[in-house]
Amino acid sequence: MxxxxxxxxxxxxNTQKFCTHDGVVLENADVGPETVRxxxxxxxxxxxxxxxxxxxxxxxxxxPMKTVMSRPDGTFTGAPRSTQDLSSPxxxxxxxxxxxxxxxxxxxxxxxxxxxxxxxLPPPQSSPSAPTMALTGSGPIAASAPLPPxxxxxxxxxxxxxxxxxxxxxxxxKKKSRLPLVLGILAxxxxxxxxxxxxGYFFVLRPMLARRTVTVEPxxxxxxxxxxxxxxxxxDVSQKDKNVAPEPPPYSAPADAVAFVNSKENLDGKLAExxxxxxxxxxxRWHKDPSAGVPGARNYVLVERxxxxxxxxxxxxVAWSSSAAPVAENxxxxxxxxxxxxxQLASKFPGYRKVSEGQTKAGVYDGYEFHFExxxxxxxxxxxxxxxxxxxxxxxxxxxxxxxxxxxATSLAPELKSVDDVGVKGELPMMLESFRFGKQ
Numbered sequence: 001m002x003x004x005x006x007x008x009x010x011x012x013x014n015t016q017k018f019c020t021h022d023g024v025v026l027e028n029a030d031v032g033p034e035t036v037r038x039x040x041x042x043x044x045x046x047x048x049x050x051x052x053x054x055x056x057x058x059x060x061x062x063x064p065m066k067t068v069m070s071r072p073d074g075t076f077t078g079a080p081r082s083t084q085d086l087s088s089p090x091x092x093x094x095x096x097x098x099x100x101x102x103x104x105x106x107x108x109x110x111x112x113x114x115x116x117x118x119x120x121l122p123p124p125q126s127s128p129s130a131p132t133m134a135l136t137g138s139g140p141i142a143a144s145a146p147l148p149p150x151x152x153x154x155x156x157x158x159x160x161x162x163x164x165x166x167x168x169x170x171x172x173x174k175k176k177s178r179l180p181l182v183l184g185i186l187a188x189x190x191x192x193x194x195x196x197x198x199x200g201y202f203f204v205l206r207p208m209l210a211r212r213t214v215t216v217e218p219x220x221x222x223x224x225x226x227x228x229x230x231x232x233x234x235x236d237v238s239q240k241d242k243n244v245a246p247e248p249p250p251y252s253a254p255a256d257a258v259a260f261v262n263s264k265e266n267l268d269g270k271l272a273e274x275x276x277x278x279x280x281x282x283x284x285r286w287h288k289d290p291s292a293g294v295p296g297a298r299n300y301v302l303v304e305r306x307x308x309x310x311x312x313x314x315x316x317x318v319a320w321s322s323s324a325a326p327v328a329e330n331x332x333x334x335x336x337x338x339x340x341x342x343x344q345l346a347s348k349f350p351g352y353r354k355v356s357e358g359q360t361k362a363g364v365y366d367g368y369e370f371h372f373e374x375x376x377x378x379x380x381x382x383x384x385x386x387x388x389x390x391x392x393x394x395x396x397x398x399x400x401x402x403x404x405x406x407x408x409a410t411s412l413a414p415e416l417k418s419v420d421d422v423g424v425k426g427e428l429p430m431m432l433e434s435f436r437f438g439k440q
Contacts, residue, residue, distance in 0.1 A: 002026035248364040251434040257281040274320040281434040313413040323402040325394035334368035349374035385411040387419040
């Protein structure tokens with residue numbers, strides 16, 4: 001066993017000559033060589049205690065993993081150390097040509113410690129899965145295999161011979177995004193589509209809606225009296241006659257019909273100012289309202305079909321209107337007239353509701369009409385349904401004013417079931433078919 005005289009560390013390998021901690025030459029210890037065997041724990045024994053082996057390294061004084069190079073006080077040039085011959089420690093640390101001078105006799109100054117030129121290789125680490133080998137303090141230390149030479153650096157190019165220029169790759173053109181083009185095309189299509197829709201609405205759909213008639217005119221009964229046929233040669237028709245509408249055929253009234261002919265006598269106000277001639281027939285069982293056609297009245301005439309004592313089944317009234325002709329060219333004006341009169345009727349009839357409006361045919365004349373309905377509650381006959389129909393007839397020929405035909409019916413008329421039956425069923429069709437502008 002070897003012992004370091006400086007740090008008192010012991011070494012079991014007899015062939016080791018220097019202390020691995022401070023590089024001092026080891027001395028023979030009195031204790032004989034001893035072999036220490038550490039048994040590895042059983043691989044399957046989970047409860048076996050773990051044995052800690054401390055190398056007692058002093059990290060604050062010396063690190064055995066670092067290489068320390070130093071020289072004694074005197075500068076010398078010595079031959080490289082030979083790792084093959086370890087027989088003489090003094091010759092190994094200090095070659096014959098570079099031995100340090102011996103201290104003078106009687107001096108207590110110790111010799112300088114030889115510099116450590118190399119650090120012994122660390123002990124080999126065993127694999128975690130391999131069993132621990134037995135460690136003994138006896139046996140020679142085998143020389144380690146020489147390290148492979150370091151790779152030589154690549155030769156640097158000579159500054160006098162520059163490298164030939166490398167051909168540079170042609171710059172790639174930046175790919176343009178197509179997003180702005182796509183957005184532009186979509187915007188143009190959107191603008192064009194909006195223009196087409198707007199043009200279609202103003203030039204196609206709007207005129208169609210204006211000309212649309214909500215109610216359907218039922219077929220009229222045939223006229224019993226044949227219509228006289230008048231033929232005229234082109235030479236007999238003047239330019240003035242071309243602007244005059246042809247005379248409607250006369251109406252063939254039934255035997256129980258009564259004729260009404262409008263008269264300016266006893267009229268005042270708007271009725272006198274906008275007076276015009278007209279006539280029609282109504283059944284003789286109807287009642288003529290004496291409050292119409294007199295000073296202060298609002299209607300030229302009002303006739304009614306009643307149930308005793310005074311329950312209205314159907315009624316027919318004629319008033320004036322400042323309408324224009326023809327109807328197809330003045331739809332906006334007739335619509336305005338409809339809205340004004342409809343608002344007046346809404347204040348008079350409970351539950352008022354306008355049902356429809358549009359162009360129509362009243363007898364032999366073209367006109368504009370609207371239908372409405374309401375309620376008449378708490379009467380002696382109970383709650384009654386009220387249906388109404390208003391027809392605007394424009395002036396004919398050289399006339400400046402037209403008329404307004406107001407037809408009312410209630411659910412007391414057995415022939416009528418809805419607002420569409422007003423002027424079509426019952427006894428009101430006689431007034432529409434027989435109505436004529438002008439003197440009789």
